């Protein structure tokens with residue numbers, strides 16, 4: 107399954123850009139450069155320091171998403187914009203005027219297609235007579251206006267989808283004929299991936315550049331066996347090595363789902379985003395449970411400046427509840443007949459002291 111976080115839609119890209127402008131109105135401005143056949147705007151996001159001397163500035167143009175199915179190029183463009191408005195980029199904003207087109211081909215992005223609505227590739231649409239597509243035209247308008255000294259065009263490794271871009275496939279192997287050169291390229295790609303902290307694995311050569319992810323491996327990734335009354339799972343090969351090395355969150359979710367399939371936890375947190383940490387501790391051997399809720403939910407910019415308070419969360423307790431108390435809010439909580447306890451609004455943190463039958467009261 108593809109992860110939504112890795113493939114921003116056209117609406118999400120535009121919303122992200124507009125949120126940056128709202129948050130940093132002095133640093134960020136947005137122009138609609140053209141509209142696609144589908145009526146979607148092609149946005150140019152300009153970041154610079156308005157107090158800098160404009161005549162001394164270098165002009166940089168960055169385009170992403172010319173190929174709609176290369177999702178991670180859009181993601182990289184948004185990450186670049188996030189960095190450009192951060193304090194760390196103050197010197198860059200002084201010395202440069204940067205124009206980012208984070209989604210040149212929004213129709214292609216929505217259709218998950220390489221080309222635009224007419225099937226044309228914007229990056230090949232720069233004939234001497236001028237671009238024929240609105241997408242190609244948008245890039246030309248930005249280039250004509252900005253006269254950039256540096257132009258960067260972001261692409262990704264093709265139709266496999268961005269979640270697969272986490273693995274660098276050395277598809278170049280299919281095109282280079284010299285074996286030694288192939289191995290040198292593959293080794294360079296692996297080293298670059300490791301330096302960048304990207305999970306990098308050498309895969310067998312693919313049949314073509316846009317062939318998608320390699321097919322079913324010979325050995326299954328996950329094996330489920332019955333063992334007496336229970337079930338055992340075997341996760342093959344490099345699962346835990348990869349998790350230790352790269353901390354891939356999907357792996358953590360997978361293990362969590364496997365556990366939850368078979369074991370019902372005493373306490374479940376309902377309605378919370380992933381940004382809430384939820385450790386459950388017991389006070390002494392038989393004392394009450396102390397359920398900690400730590401809220402790391404912030405806006406899109408990093409570092410997080412303000413915490414977004416959370417409303418409407420609840421706990422589901424899979425045992426008869428004797429008493430529950432929110433220690434920060436300072437009030438008693440009541441469980442309904444299904445063991446559900448509505449929680450008070452949570453700002454940075456809350457601690458719930460809970461006793462069920464068989465525990466000593468708090």
Ligand SMILES: [Zn+2]
Pocket residue numbers: 172173176261262
């Ligand atoms: Zn491309």
